[in-house]
Amino acid sequence: MAIRSGFSSKFGFVAAAAGSAVGLGNIWKFPFEVGENGGAAFVLLYLGFCFLLCFPVMVTEIAIGRKTQLNPVGAYKALGYKNWSILGLLGIVSGVLILSFYNVVAGWAFGYFIEMVSGNFGIGAQFGVFIQDVFKVGAYGFVFMAATAFIVSKGVSGGIERAAKILMPTLIIIIIALVLYSFTLPNAMKGVEFYLFPDFSKLSFPVVYSALGQAFFSLSLGMGALITYGSYVGKDDNIISSAVLITIADVGIAFIAGLMMFPLVFSQGLETDGGPGLIFVTLPGVFETLGPTLGIVIGSLFFLLLSFAALTSTVSLLEVPVAYMVDEHEVRRNHAVWLVAGFIFLIGIPSLLSNGYSEFFTSFITYFGTEEATNFMTLVEHLANDSFLPLGGCLIAFFAAYVWKKHNLVDEVSKGNPNFSNSLIGKYIDFAISYLCPFILGALFILTVLDRFFGINPIA
Numbered sequence: 001m002a003i004r005s006g007f008s009s010k011f012g013f014v015a016a017a018a019g020s021a022v023g024l025g026n027i028w029k030f031p032f033e034v035g036e037n038g039g040a041a042f043v044l045l046y047l048g049f050c051f052l053l054c055f056p057v058m059v060t061e062i063a064i065g066r067k068t069q070l071n072p073v074g075a076y077k078a079l080g081y082k083n084w085s086i087l088g089l090l091g092i093v094s095g096v097l098i099l100s101f102y103n104v105v106a107g108w109a110f111g112y113f114i115e116m117v118s119g120n121f122g123i124g125a126q127f128g129v130f131i132q133d134v135f136k137v138g139a140y141g142f143v144f145m146a147a148t149a150f151i152v153s154k155g156v157s158g159g160i161e162r163a164a165k166i167l168m169p170t171l172i173i174i175i176i177a178l179v180l181y182s183f184t185l186p187n188a189m190k191g192v193e194f195y196l197f198p199d200f201s202k203l204s205f206p207v208v209y210s211a212l213g214q215a216f217f218s219l220s221l222g223m224g225a226l227i228t229y230g231s232y233v234g235k236d237d238n239i240i241s242s243a244v245l246i247t248i249a250d251v252g253i254a255f256i257a258g259l260m261m262f263p264l265v266f267s268q269g270l271e272t273d274g275g276p277g278l279i280f281v282t283l284p285g286v287f288e289t290l291g292p293t294l295g296i297v298i299g300s301l302f303f304l305l306l307s308f309a310a311l312t313s314t315v316s317l318l319e320v321p322v323a324y325m326v327d328e329h330e331v332r333r334n335h336a337v338w339l340v341a342g343f344i345f346l347i348g349i350p351s352l353l354s355n356g357y358s359e360f361f362t363s364f365i366t367y368f369g370t371e372e373a374t375n376f377m378t379l380v381e382h383l384a385n386d387s388f389l390p391l392g393g394c395l396i397a398f399f400a401a402y403v404w405k406k407h408n409l410v411d412e413v414s415k416g417n418p419n420f421s422n423s424l425i426g427k428y429i430d431f432a433i434s435y436l437c438p439f440i441l442g443a444l445f446i447l448t449v450l451d452r453f454f455g456i457n458p459i460a
């Protein structure tokens with residue numbers, strides 16, 4: 001087994017896990033999902049899923065990780081359930097798929113940093129052209145993956161943990177400043193209304209499963225990332241308070257990113273359902289209105305810090321398959337890192353090409369019951385995020401409640417938190433892990449797959 005480098009302090013673990021959670025999912029994906037899925041009703045569902053279904057899964061993942069000190073595949077074996085290690089493998093496959101397209105978007109964010117430095121505010125209107133310049137954005141993605149691999153090859157603690165403590169708060173301050181600025185613009189309140197006042201007539205089943213997938217994705221759950229990171233938590237640390245902090249930080253940042261975005265969208269007269277281009281189309285014009293100097297400073301800083309937020313997430317995504325290779329196949333860490341990173345970069349190439357450059361990957365598949373084609377990148381996202389992650393969460397909960405058994409979970413969480421089982425949170429987690437998470441998530445997974453890929457909706 002590999003020697004774990006360990007985090008320097010409890011705060012180090014929370015910072016790193018929050019670093020994993022906070023990323024493109026909060027600032028790029030959350031706003032565009034809200035926009036595509038009808039606004040405030042989606043936000044409410046997302047919040048409900050995060051706190052009611054995801055939080056108990058997060059506690060379980062961290063507990064399994066700390067108990068076993070292993071990667072997701074090794075963890076199930078170490079607990080004595082070799083067959084369940086297939087669930088770890090599902091997580092590793094999900095992580096590999098997610099990183100393959102995540103890295104492409106991280107490349108866009110990094111590319112925008114360079115554009116902002118050179119004062120190219122017109123890039124917003126040129127987004128569609130920018131993402132089709134595949135050699136350029138591919139090179140940015142390559143640099144991004146190399147940076148991720150470099151950090152993972154040096155072990156999880158140290159540099160990024162320290163940097164995260166300074167850079168994340170800076171990003172939050174910029175977003176809050178943009179929220180305040182956006183409120184002063186014409187039509188801003190229409191955006192706030194769209195974002196905060198639910199119109200339940202907009203609710204539909206796709207809104208439900210997009211919100212669920214987003215909750216899992218944003219919290220880095222369902223694929224064992226937090227099993228891997230949980231293996232770095234000290235025995236006396238309080239898992240519950242760490243999980244509360246991570247969840248609040250993640251949800252809070254997504255929430256303020258949305259609060260920034262919709263006043264801007266409405267003030268510019270743009271459509272809310274701008275899809276993956278939403279922040280990239282909307283923000284450069286806003287930076288331009290700040291004047292040339294301030295615009296360049298704030299615009300560059302925003303995309304630089306967004307890239308950094310993405311980096312702390314890509315690091316955790318790469319760490320999962322690497323820990324697996326190191327622990328289970330005794331590959332040297334350095335070799336595992338570059339091998340896996342290279343492989344994931346390659347399988348990300350179809351996603352890179354699927355935004356207009358290659359017709360084949362752009363109109364890759366037409367699901368049953370739909371007319372519009374889905375591109376390769378969105379297909380990967382639908383599979384990994386919206387299907388595998390909730391399935392992973394369902395099975396992790398089922399495993400903890402009925403296979404490993406709840407008293408073992410409670411024992412582990414009680415270390416560093418002796419009152420856990422008598423606390424309100426303890427009672428809720430007991431209930432959620434036994435009933436809510438396995439069964440509701442299982443049902444939602446089945447309904448999602450039927451509806452999305454086969455156009456069958458048994459409850460409509």
Ligand code: PFF
Nearest residue numbers: 021023024025217218220225
């Ligand atoms: N939570 C990250 C984000 O919101 O950007 C994405 C992510 C990272 C998902 C790590 C899953 C994961 F294991």
